[in-house]
Amino acid sequence: MIHRIAIAGYRSIRSLTVRLGELTVVTGPNGSGKTNLYRSLRLIASAANGNLNQSLAEEGGFESVLWAGPETIPNEMKRGEVPVQGTLRRKPIALKLAFSADPMSYCIDLGRPVPSNSMFDADPEIKRECIWTGPTPDARSLCVDRKGANLRCRSGKGKWQDIDLHLSRGTSLMTEYADPFAAPEIIVMKEQLRGWRFYDTFRCDSHAPARLPSPQTFTPVMANDGSNLAAALQTIREIGDSHIVEQAIEEAFPGSQLYVQSGESGMQVVLTQPGMLRGLTARELSDGTLRYLLLLAALFSPRPPELLVLNEPETSLHPDLIGPLANMICRAAERSQVIVVSHNQHLVAQLERDEICEPVRLNKETGETIVEGTDLLSQHGWKWPAR
Ligand SMILES: Nc1ncnc2c1ncn2[C@@H]1O[C@H](COP(=O)(O)OP(=O)(O)OP(=O)(O)O)[C@@H](O)[C@H]1O
Ligand SMILES: [Mg+2]
Incomplete structure (x- = not known):
């Protein structure tokens, strides 16, 4: 089961961590970032399917999906006391996606490539890609670790082993390396992600x-x-x-x-x-x-599937069908982890009556998507591996 997802630098999501339940209902006003959350999950899955670059290109390209606001939003900017303007950049430009789950967690960090003469310089470069066990990536929990083109995996005895392979810059390690003995975690992760629906x-x-x-x-x-x-x-x-x-x-x-x-x-x-x-x-x-x-x-x-994600399933349904739809979703959540993105209040209210339901309310503040009712630490407290 996936416990948390973390996204940074993707469209209206400057930095966000969302806690998931067996049934998660994501709601919020128009333009609050619900579909952006849905799409970012789809992007993670596309890494395992080998079409990350293609998915980004279909969305308008890497530069277009990057967060278009300032790197940080100081309080006086949030309060409107100073105009929204670029702040001094401290970190490299990045689009980062991650989730923590049982048994294994994953993150990918995409950035701008080193400029070359290639016509494909608009495609991003994978700067870091990791698989680990447990909730947070650290020196002990990491088992697969990619930095740029270099990959190392931890053996059963806990020793790091450099893999003799030069990874392509925009391709996930999951589609480039498969060795059930040296790194079974990669195969398990790939299968897990390919099962998301x-x-x-x-x-x-x-x-x-x-x-x-x-x-x-x-x-x-x-x-x-x-x-x-x-x-x-x-x-x-x-x-x-x-x-x-x-x-x-x-x-x-x-x-x-x-x-x-x-x-x-x-x-x-x-x-x-x-x-x-x-x-x-x-x-x-x-x-x-x-x-x-x-x-x-x-x-x-x-x-x-292990994870089933529905974006606005209520579209064009008569109000009489919302109750039966909610019942179907709750029954499906007994067999799969389900995320429903919806702005239909009747559907949301009915799903929230189920005790397994984890409600997530999104809103937009100074252009960025936030989760209502969570403190700054739980919203931005994800520890990303450094580049
Ligand atoms: N690159 C970007 N940087 C910052 N914000 C962006 C970027 N691209 C899109 N947005 C913002 O994302 C918002 C759209 O988010 P999204 O489509 O997820 O909303 P939604 O909650 O699904 O809305 P609806 O209920 O209308 O479907 C818009 O307000 C748009 O301004
Ligand atoms: Mg939407």
């Missing part, structure tokens, strides 16, 4: 992939665009908890029944509703109904 707003327009028949293939994990929704639902029915699906349908659409039919073009979702002479396929369902089915397939995957 993210679902952002699903497309439900008339041409959305989720409205088309899906390939007739065993699908324990639904694709991010819902293009294999019918196969994912049928897989839950065959090897997962079909009772939980029926319950979620009954709660949202009383008297309705969900089934999957197969045809020449693939598998189709069909929802029968009271008053209808025939069931409606995904092509005919309303946006909100289709989105609810997509969330259902995502949340009740028969292969639950």
Whole structure:
């Protein structure tokens, strides 16, 4: 389980540590940094998948995602007594992402590369990347340690061993080095991160992939665009908890029944509703109904992930569906650690009633994202390994 995430220098997040529970609900006003938090988690996962640079490029590039405010914000600036202006820089420009978890924790520190004649100088350079056991990285807990292109790993006997490998500047050590004997921690961390699952707003327009028949293939994990929704639902029915699906349908659409039919073009979702002479396929369902089915397939995957992150799952759902959605999320949180980013007060209130829920309220102060109700030490108290 992930206990804390720490982010520094990413968009509106100058420096932030967030405590996570089995179910964490992140809320806050528009522009407070909820989606930035979601995206920063996705960036950590992209390091393990080998597409960190690509993800940053898709977001507008490294320079664009760096915190655009001053390095420090003195109190008189916060109070508006002096204008917001650049302060004397004491530390190098950096985008840092980390989390502490059981059994292992991870951090990555990205900075500007040494200028060269390359046309790819806009890509960042990984300055430091570490894996450790326990809550904080220190000389005793570190087991994998990268500085620039150099990597060293600690052997079972506790001795550091330099790895004879020159790491590429923008590629995570997880995609460059895999030795189950010299550094099993790297393989465990990579698998852990590759298991994280993210679902952002699903497309439900008339041409959305989720409205088309899906390939007739065993699908324990639904694709991010819902293009294999019918196969994912049928897989839950065959090897997962079909009772939980029926319950979620009954709660949202009383008297309705969900089934999957197969045809020449693939598998189709069909929802029968009271008053209808025939069931409606995904092509005919309303946006909100289709989105609810997509969330259902995502949340009740028969292969639950270690971490499931949902960004604004309530989008386009009718208020009547918010209660059933909250119930689905709470049930999913019994099998996976779940983070929900939402600004729907009804959804947040309902999730917060669950005793396992850890509420996180974000706000923006002098342009930076802060966690409401936490002191400065818990907000900025993460110890980053030096470069
Ligand atoms: N490079 C940057 N430096 C500082 N702030 C930034 C940077 N890029 C974006 N921002 C700020 O981040 C904020 C957007 O954050 P985000 O999209 O996470 O908000 P949100 O809480 O998800 O809002 P909503 O509820 O509208 O979805 C904006 O206020 C924007 O000014
Ligand atoms: Mg948002």
